[in-house]
Amino acid sequence: xxxxxxxxxxxxxxxxxxxxxxxxxxxxxxxxxxxxxxxxxxxxxxxxxxxxxxxxxxxxxxxxxxxxxxxxxxxxxxxxxxxxxxxxxxxxxxxxxxxxxxxxxxxxxxxxxxxxxxxxxxxxxxxxxxxxxxxxxxxxxxxxxxxxxxxxxxxxxxxxxxxxxxxxxxxxxxxxxxxxxxxxxxxxxxxxxxxxxxxxxxxxxxxxxxxxxxxxxxxxxxxxxxxxxxxxxxxxxxxxxxxxxxxxxxxxxxxxxxxxxxxxxxxxxxxxxxxxxxxxxxxxxxxxxxxxxxxxxxxxxxxxxxxxxxxxxxxxxxxxxxxxxxxxxxxxxxxxxxxxxxxxxxxxxxxxxxxxxxxxxxxxxxxxxxxxxxxxxxxxxxxxxxxxxxxxxxxxxxxxxxxxxxxxxxxxxxxxxxxxxxxxxxxxxxxxxxxxxxxxxxxxxxxxxxxxxxxxxxxxxxxxxxxxxxxxxxxxxxxxxxxxxxxxxxxxxxxxxxxxxxxxxxxxxxxxxxxxxxxxxxxxxxxxxxxxxxxxxxxxxxxxxxxxxxxxxxxxxxxxxxxxxxxxxxxxxxxxxxxxxxxxxxxxxxxxxxxxxxxxxxxxxxxxxxxxxxxxxx
Numbered sequence: 010x011x012x013x014x015x016x017x018x019x020x021x022x023x024x025x026x027x028x029x030x031x032x033x034x035x036x037x038x039x040x041x042x043x044x045x046x047x048x049x050x051x052x053x054x055x056x057x058x059x060x061x062x063x064x065x066x067x068x069x070x071x072x073x074x075x076x077x078x079x080x081x082x083x084x085x086x087x088x089x090x091x092x093x094x095x096x097x098x099x100x101x102x103x104x105x106x107x108x109x110x111x112x113x114x115x116x117x118x119x120x121x122x123x124x125x126x127x128x129x130x131x132x133x134x135x136x137x138x139x140x141x142x143x144x145x146x147x148x149x150x151x152x153x154x155x156x157x158x159x160x161x162x163x164x165x166x167x168x169x170x171x172x173x174x175x176x177x178x179x180x181x182x183x184x185x186x187x188x189x190x191x192x193x194x195x196x197x198x199x200x201x202x203x204x205x206x207x208x209x210x211x212x213x214x215x216x217x218x219x220x221x222x223x224x225x226x227x228x229x230x231x232x233x234x235x236x237x238x239x240x241x242x243x244x245x246x247x248x249x250x251x252x253x254x255x256x257x258x259x260x261x262x263x264x265x266x267x268x269x270x271x272x273x274x275x276x277x278x279x280x281x282x283x284x285x286x287x288x289x290x291x292x293x294x295x296x297x298x299x300x301x302x303x304x305x306x307x308x309x310x311x312x313x314x315x316x317x318x319x320x321x322x323x324x325x326x327x328x329x330x331x332x333x334x335x336x337x338x339x340x341x342x343x344x345x346x347x348x349x350x351x352x353x354x355x356x357x358x359x360x361x362x363x364x365x366x367x368x369x370x371x372x373x374x375x376x377x378x379x380x381x382x383x384x385x386x387x388x389x390x391x392x393x394x395x396x397x398x399x400x401x402x403x404x405x406x407x408x409x410x411x412x413x414x415x416x417x418x419x420x421x422x423x424x425x426x427x428x429x430x431x432x433x434x435x436x437x438x439x440x441x442x443x444x445x446x447x448x449x450x451x452x453x454x455x456x457x458x459x460x461x462x463x464x465x466x467x468x469x470x471x472x473x474x475x476x477x478x479x480x481x482x483x484x485x486x487x488x489x490x491x492x493x494x495x496x497x498x499x500x501x502x503x504x505x506x507x508x509x510x511x512x513x514x515x516x517x518x519x520x521x522x523x524x525x526x527x528x529x530x531x532x533x534x535x536x537x538x539x540x541x542x543x544x545x546x547x548x549x550x551x552x553x554x555x556x557x558x559x560x561x562x563x564x565x566x567x568x569x570x571x572x573x574x575x576x577x578x579x580x581x582x583x584x585x586x587x588x589x590x591x592x593x594x595x596x597x598x599x600x601x602x603x604x605x606x607x608x609x610x611x612x613x614x615x616x617x618x619x620x621x622x623x624x625x626x627x
Contacts, residue, residue, distance in 0.1 A: 022503040044485040047492020068491030072457040073180040079460035084126030085481035086467040090438040116160035123164025132161040151217040154595030156210040161587040165576035166199035174546035174575035181550035187564040192450045240374035248327040255323035272310040279303035309385040342403045346416045354415035359387040369405040374398035437470035493544040533574035546575040565625040579606035
């Protein structure tokens with residue numbers, strides 16, 4: 010019977026359905042990138058003559074596409090200024106070794122951050138934090154990685170800008186003059202789902218762990234602690250506090266000549282400013298030393314009497330501790346490098362290479378044939394196979410790969426993920442984002458203009474630079490959105506939307522309004538198993554709004570149902586990038602997501618169907 014029905018469909022509609030099925034098949038196969046599939050779809054719509062060039066590329070002029078790109082930059086501002094990491098560090102301190110407490114705080118923190126920046130970015134930030142917490146608490150990452158991904162998805166239900174599906178659905182409402190959502194229209198339902206999600210994960214987390222798992226299996230990279238121990242830095246790196254009347258005060262590092270006079274090498278300067286420590290590691294030669302500065306010094310002369318040195322120079326000695334480096338890890342880092350064979354560096358010392366002045370980094374450890382070298386390392390000729398531990402500004406460590414062809418970076422410590430290049434601008438970032446949110450909430454300017462103002466403020470305050478701003482934009486996601494938009498246009502142009510709407514109305518229309526919402530939610534959930542939640546929203550939004558219009562009902566509850574259902578991608582690891590990211594670190598199987606995700610999706614559906622009409626009456 011279905012074949013007979015489709016045989017009478019107009020050719021453009023059949024072609025559109027075939028293209029849609031083909032796209033879903035390619036998404037499921039996962040052999041081509043999703044953005045490439047979207048570009049192929051755009052090309053085929055042109056070759057088949059279904060859509061005009063203007064219709065195919067309409068997404069590139071859509072303000073919501075620009076808004077999504079700008080929100081990627083906003084998220085980058087939170088990361089670069091350390092705001093996101095401050096939240097994660099607070100979480101570790103506040104949890105106090107209680108698994109229940111850490112789960113609740115973790116989900117609240119992830120959902121709160123994800124309400125204003127990319128949930129994918131938030132989850133990426135928290136994965137190493139969760140692994141560290143699991144290691145310290147000696148529990149399986151399985152017990153916390155799933156709550157992490159669930160909170161990331163729920164964050165998309167909290168604000169208008171939290172996720173692309175919300176913006177897509179709102180754009181469709183505006184396009185057909187059916188209303189619009191405000192910035193916090195999603196918040197009541199999102200908070201309710203968040204509370205439900207926390208309670209649910211507290212109950213089912215025990216289903217996700219097994220006694221034979223080891224939490225350390227997922228941690229592969231060395232940490233700064235490991236490097237400190239491996240290179241015995243406790244023995245040669247010390248901290249000195251500059252006391253009052255010290256001869257160092259008012260002089261630059263270059264003027265002190267510590268390397269030639271005492272075989273001392275200043276690695277970093279810790280200086281308290283505005284009630285928090287600021288760490289200087291780049292361009293130290295020109296840095297002027299002040300009273301109460303803390304100098305991190307590499308001592309190349311093991312016979313030097315440090316007590317006499319402190320008396321002579323009016324310094325106070327303090328032993329280096331692992332936590333000192335961890336505190337500095339957002340600005341100052343380490344890395345292991347090795348000379349490239351046949352490079353000009355082989356056979357020359359750091360002094361001959363002018364390593365410090367050329368790269369801004371200090372060599373504080375050398376391993377040769379597995380043994381640590383002692384003495385004045387900067388004068389030691391380098392050999393093939395030597396391992397060099399360098400310390401300095403994270404930015405300069407990253408640039409080392411581009412600046413030289415003489416060295417190869419072997420190992421970045423895990424703390425590089427915490428590197429914060431614009432830490433001093435944290436309050437400026439918060440001010441910029443609060444300004445953006447206020448503009449969006451009040452409606453003084455369109456959302457895309459508010460986001461643009463926020464991004465320009467982030468740039469003005471140096472929270473982001475041009476390079477980091479452009480690189481933060483996930484272009485593949487934007488191309489996917491733009492490439493899937495022609496399906497929405499084609500289904501409406503060829504009558505496909507009306508066909509689907511008529512089928513759903515004839516099937517469940519007589520059963521009541523709530524059954525209509527259930528059918529919409531289920532259809533979104535099923536489609537979301539095969540394609541991204543953004544693509545799901547693009548396809549389902551016009552169907553939901555048309556259905557409401559044909560029934561002479563408000564389109565708002567129908568549109569909200571689609572938005573919530575699109576974010577409720579809990580059922581498989583491929584339903585959302587957030588799920589895919591925790592798959593490996595959590596050592597999950599496909600069945601774990603089905604076992605946890607399906608019941609929770611049903612709970613979210615029931616909450617949505619009965620609460621949304623109370624907030625947005627039919």
